[in-house]
Amino acid sequence: MKVWKCIIADDEPLARELISDYVAKVPFLDLKGAFTNAWEVRDYLRTNTVDLLFIDIEMPGLDGLTFIKSYPIQPKVIFITAHRKYAVEAFEVRALDYLLKPISFERFLKAVNELDTKSSEASIPSKHIFISIDRQQFKVALDSILYIESKGDYLKFIMQEGKPLITKMTLKSLDLPDNFTQIHRSFIVNEDKIEAFQKDKVKVGEDWLTISRSFRRNISFGG
Incomplete structure (x- = not known):
């Protein structure tokens, strides 16, 4: 025990x-x-x-x-x-x-x-998270998330399909599996959705996101 x-x-x-x-x-x-x-x-x-x-x-x-x-x-x-x-x-x-x-x-x-x-x-990897929107808890499949952007006390979940989801949370309050990597104080990306990357930026969906110097040590994709 x-x-x-x-x-x-x-x-x-x-x-x-x-x-x-x-x-x-x-x-x-x-x-x-x-x-x-x-x-x-x-x-x-x-x-x-x-x-x-x-x-x-x-x-x-x-x-x-x-x-x-x-x-x-x-x-x-x-x-x-x-x-x-x-x-x-x-x-x-x-x-x-x-x-x-x-x-x-x-x-x-x-x-x-x-x-x-x-x-x-x-011990069993979760396949979803719950986020609060308009005082309701919504179940969101992890593999449907492209990346997450921090905007002050709010998070914007950029989805593979549909509109972004916005909730009052902070990045540090999230409990995500290892394939989600923080690349900037404002961005966490789903590594499984990365389409291209360079030394200081990564493409997820249609967007290029900056990789900040302080978070480069977190990067595991690309060898």
Whole structure:
């Protein structure tokens, strides 16, 4: 059984104590720390790695959602909050679950049991992803994507057929297979769809995309 290292971030002492007690009851969870705000989590993650973060959303100084969106290296996330209004944003950053306070142990256990399920699924390459458009989750086949362009807080999926799909996500929030390669801070390309390339650019569909110097080490196509 895999043991998942986890930490907690919540400014409410009772909430930290409750989640700590729940974690202690689950044999495949190993609590490494409990923090009062996202800044403390940031400092901890600079020198430590964890598999799972339980984090409140409304915290002083730096809220949980902003922290997850801005931090480059992320564990799996389960949000714990008293507010329903952040649910859509939470799942846009690929949260494992969204727990509303007060949290029962039964509901907590249901959330963490997903860890084993998703870990097993991860060994089987996915053939699709879900993206959120107009508050609905749409299933998109990976082999239908030519490339993905970042535009601030939004992504544009350029498709093999049909119009581009636009969603509020960031490149770092994507979980894509190895044939998707980042060639620029604004572009991820599907290597299977590359038609031609040069040292500093690549053709995908009808478009030539720039390969930036800092991402050339990522390139595996062309030998």
